[in-house]
Amino acid sequence: MADKNLQKFKDVLRSEHLKVTPQRLAVFEEVCSTDDHRDADDIYLSLKQREKAVSRATVYRTVDLLLKYNFVSRIDIEDGKWRYEHWLDCTRHDHLICVRCGNIVEFSDKNIQIREKRIAKSFDYTLVRHVLNLFGYCSDCRGK
Amino acid sequence: MADKNLQKFKDVLRSEHLKVTPQRLAVFEEVCSTDDHRDADDIYLSLKQREKAVSRATVYRTVDLLLKYNFVSRIDIEDGKWRYEHWLDCTRHDHLICVRCGNIVEFSDKNIQIREKRIAKSFDYTLVRHVLNLFGYCSDCRGK
DNA sequence: AGTTAAACGAGATTCAATCTCAATTAAATT
DNA sequence: AATTTAATTGAGATTGAATCTCGTTTAACT
Numbered sequence: 346m347a348d349k350n351l352q353k354f355k356d357v358l359r360s361e362h363l364k365v366t367p368q369r370l371a372v373f374e375e376v377c378s379t380d381d382h383r384d385a386d387d388i389y390l391s392l393k394q395r396e397k398a399v400s401r402a403t404v405y406r407t408v409d410l411l412l413k414y415n416f417v418s419r420i421d422i423e424d425g426k427w428r429y430e431h432w433l434d435c436t437r438h439d440h441l442i443c444v445r446c447g448n449i450v451e452f453s454d455k456n457i458q459i460r461e462k463r464i465a466k467s468f469d470y471t472l473v474r475h476v477l478n479l480f481g482y483c484s485d486c487r488g489k
Numbered sequence: 490m491a492d493k494n495l496q497k498f499k500d501v502l503r504s505e506h507l508k509v510t511p512q513r514l515a516v517f518e519e520v521c522s523t524d525d526h527r528d529a530d531d532i533y534l535s536l537k538q539r540e541k542a543v544s545r546a547t548v549y550r551t552v553d554l555l556l557k558y559n560f561v562s563r564i565d566i567e568d569g570k571w572r573y574e575h576w577l578d579c580t581r582h583d584h585l586i587c588v589r590c591g592n593i594v595e596f597s598d599k600n601i602q603i604r605e606k607r608i609a610k611s612f613d614y615t616l617v618r619h620v621l622n623l624f625g626y627c628s629d630c631r632g633k
Numbered sequence: 634a635g636t637t638a639a640a641c642g643a644g645a646t647t648c649a650a651t652c653t654c655a656a657t658t659a660a661a662t663t
Numbered sequence: 664a665a666t667t668t669a670a671t672t673g674a675g676a677t678t679g680a681a682t683c684t685c686g687t688t689t690a691a692c693t
Contacts, residue, residue, distance in 0.1 A: 364639060364690050385680080400642045405681065421565060425650080426680065441614055450612050457601050461623055468594050470585055470625040477621050479605055481614040508659050508670060529649080544673045549650065569681080570649065634693105641688065652677065662667070 350377065350416070350433055357414050368399045372407040376417055382428040382449055422447065422478070439477040445486035494521065494560070494577055501558050512543045516551040520561055526572040526593055566591065566622070583621040589630035 354373050358365050375392050376383075383391075389404045399407075408429055411417040417429045422442050430438065439457075441450040457477065465472040482488075498517050502509050519536050520527075527535075533548045543551075552573055555561040561573045566586050574582065583601075585594040601621065609616040626632075 362639090366640065366690070368641070402643080402682080403641060406640085421567070423565070441609060441612055443614070444617060450614070452608050452612070454604055454608060457604050460598055460601050464596050464598060465585060465623055465625055468585055468596070469628040470587070470594070470623070471631050472623060472625040473588060474625075475621070475623045477619070479609055479614070479616055479619045481609055481616040481618075484613040487615050506670090510659070510671065512672070546651080546674085547672060550671085636693080637689105637691095639688105639690080642686100644684090646683070647681085649680095650678085653675090655673100657670105657672070659670080660668090663665090 354411075354414075354416060361414075363410075368403050369407050369410070371397045371399055372404055373411065373416065376408070376411065376429055377431045377433060380430065382420060382422075382430050384426040384428050386426075388429070420449075420478070421476070422449070439479075441479045441481065443483040443486055444480050445482055445489065448483050448485075450483075498555075498558075498560060505558075507554075512547050513551050513554070515541045515543055516548055517555065517560065520552070520555065520573055521575045521577060524574065526564055526566075526574050528570040528572050530570075532573070564593075564622070565620070566593070583623075585623045585625065587627040587630055588624050589626055589633065592627050592629075594627075 351370065351373060354370075355365050358369065371392055372388065375388055375395075375397075381387075385401070385404050385408055388408070389399070389401050392399050392404070408417065411429070412419055415432060417431055418438060419427050419429055420438075420440055421427060422440070424447075432438075436453050438451050439453060441452060442448070458475075461475055462472060495514065495517060498514075499509050502513065515536055516532065519532055519539075519541075525531075529545070529548050529552055532552070533543070533545050536543050536548070552561065555573070556563055559576060561575055562582060563571050563573055564582075564584055565571060566584070568591075576582075580597050582595050583597060585596060586592070602619075605619055606616060
């Protein structure tokens with residue numbers, strides 16, 4: 346599964362005349378290794394710890410690549426850092442974020458997506474992506 | 490209309506034992522004076538130009554206050570800056586943003602809101618706010 | 634193997650946002 | 664109306680994520 350996607354990543358790089366470098370593969374692998382939502386520095390530090398160190402600049406550059414070619418999505422929980430998650434299973438990822446503890450739950454709603462398309466059409470926009478974040482208190486944090 | 494809201498702002502400040510200062514009133518007034526989506530620096534510069542100069546720090550601080558007490562909402566068009574808009578008419582403001590020219594169209598969809606509530610409930614979260622941004626090409630930018 | 638253009642790393646830079654702290658001022662108290 | 668006090672302000676320093684620079688390295692084509 347992951348290997349298949351790694352292959353896809355390599356194919357995209359080659360077809361775009363970009364180089365297949367150990368650094369790019371390491372970042373790709375690292376991002377795909379968990380279902381967490383991690384920022385660029387988290388990824389940088391994990392790689393360092395695993396003795397696959399890649400410079401911060403390259404992490405940023407690679408993550409941008411992954412975003413551009415749709416291997417990851419980027420979410421913004423409004424704390425000033427972007428977080429990344431792999432896109433291996435093709436379901437949409439919208440987020441329900443606890444404003445106290447920062448816990449993130451994922452969901453997907455077909456019905457909302459249909460309405461979004463309708464809205465974009467009504468304003469004569471061609472939709473490319475959407476951001477839907479719900480903020481609230483999780484059951485643990487409510488009342489604290 | 491605007492005066493009524495200014496009064497409401499003063500009342501909130503007093504009830505929170507915060508001071509009613511000329512700087513705070515100037516920022517409030519400036520934010521409410523247009524329906525644009527402006528960042529903190531835009532607001533700072535407008536005030537300066539109108540010879541009602543307030544320091545950048547105070548603009549940031551006041552805008553946070555306005556956010557906290559629900560006089561403005563903050564939107565993120567993912568260019569690294571937060572933008573603010575007043576909340577004078579009580580309709581919701583979701584945004585359809587052109588990824589090329591940055592133009593912003595506002596909309597509101599009851600149906601989506603109902604589904605959001607349902608989703609939050611299903612995960613046992615208490616919803617406090619939501620962010621819904623649609624990104625696409627506007628009719629002018631499509632094809633360019 | 635040699636060539637070349639892309640990619641890398643270290644560290645500098647940018648810029649929005651936040652923080653610090655001395656001076657000022659709103660508003661409660663006498 | 665003067666005094667007290669605690670909050671607020673402004674100027675400039677600081678932070679930190681993200682980007683940029685540029686000399687060095689390396690993937691990949693011939």
